[in-house]
Amino acid sequence: MDRAQIIALLQRDMEGEHQAIIQYLYHAYTMGREDLAPEIEAIARDEMRHFDWLADLIVELGGEPSLKRDPVDFSRAAPAEQMGKDVGLEETAIAQYRAHIEAIEDEHVRLVLSRILHDEQAHKGIFEGLVEAAGQGEAVEAGAGAPSAPAGPPARLMEILNQGVRHEYTVILQYLYHSFVAEDMELAEGLQNAAINEMQHMGWLSEEVAGKGAQPDMSHTELFLSRDPVQNLEADIAVEREVTKAYSTQLPEIEEEDVRALVERIRDHEIFHDGEFSYLLKEVREAQEAASPEEDKPQPPPEIPSVGSLLGKP
């Protein structure tokens, strides 16, 4: 198996992890079972780590991390049924990783895939336990089917919150990709920290949407992806400023005080992101200038000896 074929298999694995992350988060946000949600979210975080490891392997092999996603089942069902779907997804992952470990000879890749497989087997067991637990507790499904307020969820508020969900999902992917291709450790870490913060935002907004009986829109908009750290950071700063403006404009429209406080808190985080990215951009530019060859640098004026310095010369 050559390098290109290994990269292709790892890209497929990334697409499966991406599907799992979104499906599990969707279940955690929409099932209305606060007793089960933390355990599901913990598994989603494991899948995010897998996504990250696979991207690192692909970049090491000279390939392109895939941000495509295998299709997610966004249908609503009773909690036990949803947990059953997740058992099924883990079974698919287990079979796929086994096949890929079998097919790939590269020692390091096999080691990472075996480590992931080990997690997936544990996840399957946890989800099987959650099928049981979900069947036992009372199924308070957030909004699904149950006739809530006669008017239904407030449309404009749902529009604002879902615009936020789409933005947050978009920047999670964009910042993760930028961190995967960053050669500088500090830059990679800064971008990853921001992505983790955006995941929190997506979670808070999605829970709010689902809690009001509407459907969180976990789809993303256009991504800016390049290998140039300066261009990437410039795009990241631009998107942060844009969303800060959007949230600020929408705030006065939000009547419910706790929702307004939530969006305001998110908006404030975005202002910090702008500050952090601007700092990182400055660092990257300085590092590039320091590393650029002599002839590219502005040369100091040539030293022309003064008349005085010539006096007394032998």
Ligand SMILES: [Fe+2]
């Ligand atoms: Fe898993």
Ligand SMILES: [Fe+2]
């Ligand atoms: Fe955010």
Ligand SMILES: [Fe+2]
């Ligand atoms: Fe942000």
